[in-house]
Amino acid sequence: MGELLGLLKMRLKAELVDGVNMSVILHFDDTHTTYHLHVVYSVLHVQLIDSDDHLRQLQQVDVKLTLSEQLWRLILLQKQSPLVAYATGQLKVDGSLSQLRRFFSFF
Numbered sequence: 001m002g003e004l005l006g007l008l009k010m011r012l013k014a015e016l017v018d019g020v021n022m023s024v025i026l027h028f029d030d031t032h033t034t035y036h037l038h039v040v041y042s043v044l045h046v047q048l049i050d051s052d053d054h055l056r057q058l059q060q061v062d063v064k065l066t067l068s069e070q071l072w073r074l075i076l077l078q079k080q081s082p083l084v085a086y087a088t089g090q091l092k093v094d095g096s097l098s099q100l101r102r103f104f105s106f107f
Contacts, residue, residue, distance in 0.1 A: 001028065001031070001033065001035070001069055001072075002035070002046065002048055004073070004076070005026075005035055005037065005046045006046055008037070008044055008046070008076075008107060009043075009044045009046070011107045012039070012042075012043075012044045012106055012107060013106055013107065014042040016105065016106055017039050017042050017106050018042055020039050020040070020042075020106075021039070021040045022038070022039045022040075022062050022099070022102075022103060023036065023037070023038045023039075023060055023061045023062050024036075024037045024038075024061070024062060024063045024064070024065065024100075024103050025037075025049070025061050025063070025064040025065065026065050026067075026072065027064065027065065027066045027067075028067065028068060028069045028072065029066055029067070029068060030068040030069055030070070031069055033048070034048075034049040035047065035048055035049065036049055036061075039103075039106060044106075061095070062095055062096070062099045062103070063093060063094070063095035063096065063099045063100050063103060064093070064094040064095060065091060065092070065093060065094075065100070066091070066092040066094075067085065067090060067091045067092070068090070071085055071090050071091065082100065082101075082104055083097075083101070086100075
């Protein structure tokens with residue numbers, strides 16, 4: 001999954017994220033893995049979170065998503081809408097839905 005998330009760096013629309021500082025946590029409940037995606041200075045940084053202590057150290061997180069890896073792949077391939085996944089309970093969002101929508105617009 002880390003390699004797939006790393007590919008998002010190439011899809012980032014730099015012109016849309018100029019001046020943006022946004023953090024998103026992706027927690028995959030089926031594999032019990034968590035990633036921190038941070039957009040800052042028009043660059044996407046992807047980091048595997050390897051412990052609860054590390055997660056607590058993150059100062060500001062705009063949105064935390066909990067979903068399966070399968071669902072994330074479908075969202076990336078645009079075969080599943082994140083909003084439909086949220087409405088059907090497949091995607092859990094801790095934070096603002098407008099921030100989630102904004103984050104997805106960067107790619």
